[in-house]
Amino acid sequence: EAIDTGTGTGRYSGTVPLGTTAAASGGYDLTDGGRGGHRTYDLNGGTSGTGTLFHDADDVWGDGTVNNRQTAAVDAAYGAAVTWDFYKTAFHRNGIAGDGKAAYSRVHYGNAYVNAFWSDSCFCMTYGDGIANANPLTSLDVAGHEMSHGLTAATAGLRYSRESGGLNEATSDIFGTAVEFFADNSADAGDYLIGEKIDINGDGTPLRHMDRPSKDGASADYWSRTVGRLDVHYSSGVANHFFYLLSEGSGAKTVNGVSYNSPTYDGSTVTGIGRDKAAQIWYKALTTYFTSSTDYAGARAGTLRAAADLYGPGSAEYNAVAAAWTAVNVK
Ligand code: ASN
Numbered sequence: 001e002a003i004d005t006g007t008g009t010g011r012y013s014g015t016v017p018l019g020t021t022a023a024a025s026g027g028y029d030l031t032d033g034g035r036g037g038h039r040t041y042d043l044n045g046g047t048s049g050t051g052t053l054f055h056d057a058d059d060v061w062g063d064g065t066v067n068n069r070q071t072a073a074v075d076a077a078y079g080a081a082v083t084w085d086f087y088k089t090a091f092h093r094n095g096i097a098g099d100g101k102a103a104y105s106r107v108h109y110g111n112a113y114v115n116a117f118w119s120d121s122c123f124c125m126t127y128g129d130g131i132a133n134a135n136p137l138t139s140l141d142v143a144g145h146e147m148s149h150g151l152t153a154a155t156a157g158l159r160y161s162r163e164s165g166g167l168n169e170a171t172s173d174i175f176g177t178a179v180e181f182f183a184d185n186s187a188d189a190g191d192y193l194i195g196e197k198i199d200i201n202g203d204g205t206p207l208r209h210m211d212r213p214s215k216d217g218a219s220a221d222y223w224s225r226t227v228g229r230l231d232v233h234y235s236s237g238v239a240n241h242f243f244y245l246l247s248e249g250s251g252a253k254t255v256n257g258v259s260y261n262s263p264t265y266d267g268s269t270v271t272g273i274g275r276d277k278a279a280q281i282w283y284k285a286l287t288t289y290f291t292s293s294t295d296y297a298g299a300r301a302g303t304l305r306a307a308a309d310l311y312g313p314g315s316a317e318y319n320a321v322a323a324a325w326t327a328v329n330v331k
């Protein structure tokens with residue numbers, strides 16, 4: 001068995017290189033030997049086990065249509081690969097758990113299943129095929145989101161309820177977004193929207209908006225004493241909004257052709273420090289200062305300590321972290 005590089009055409013990522021493995025018995029397995037041996041499996045409508053490892057005769061995978069069952073596998077494998085590369089490049093982290101061990105991915109879960117999820121028990125990501133099995137939940141930001149749940153579980157362990165649950169969800173949106181920008185893929189350019197490719201609402205709108213989370217009709221833009229009562233995918237809005245403001249600043253802005261307009265709680269103006277520094281601060285806080293019970297006040301304290309470690313107390317970056325939290329009413 002030898003490490004190889006195939007070519008795949010996904011539904012969302014266009015034509016991309018894929019890490020594959022030449023099988024002893026001929027053909028190729030969708031096993032990424034260069035990235036811990038990440039495998040992509042076909043559940044073929046099942047909801048348990050691993051189904052069948054994707055295998056192909058000529059190392060050319062998928063065709064961009066959902067008629068070809070390899071297409072969703074291309075996106076899932078590519079998403080796992082880019083996420084692996086992002087953690088290595090940005091944070092010198094060797095895999096989600098930091099031990100060089102790969103997760104694995106399963107696609108075609110159930111029938112018209114409109115979700116994707118990380119499971120700590122299998123150390124794996126699972127993807128449904130979406131509404132009418134027409135839009136698999138395998139876009140890059142969703143893959144990065146799900147795999148980042150594995151990072152959170154392996155580090156801070158943020159409990160998946162109340163405010164810590166919102167921070168857990170936001171961590172996945174933040175790094176899913178960072179992965180999408182890192183990929184620099186012209187078929188799926190980076191943005192501050194989550195799930196803009198998968199048409200999960202059936203009307204073309206994204207699942208979540210980081211510049212103004214309430215645009216989804218349910219997420220919180222600002223902290224309040226009752227924010228922890230919301231579903232964790234809505235209380236995450238406060239930290240998603242913080243991350244957007246810290247990266248890009250308040251007010252109107254266009255990035256990669258997408259226009260944003262980010263408000264602040266008190267009408268203050270926030271000047272961004274750029275997404276890369278914002279991601280460094282979040283990662284350091286998550287892996288050093290956050291615990292299973294960290295709440296929004298604790299996230300403010302932890303990211304300030306992280307910014308002081310990385311850029312110095314009283315640095316522009318430190319002051320921007322304080323200003324961005326204040327702008328989402330975390331004081
Ligand atoms: N896709 C969802 C998520 O990763 C699944 C869930 O509700 N846990 O957050």
Ligand code: ZN
Pocket residue numbers: 145146149169172
């Ligand atoms: Zn999630």
Ligand code: CA
Pocket residue numbers: 141177180190191192193194195196
């Ligand atoms: Ca996105």
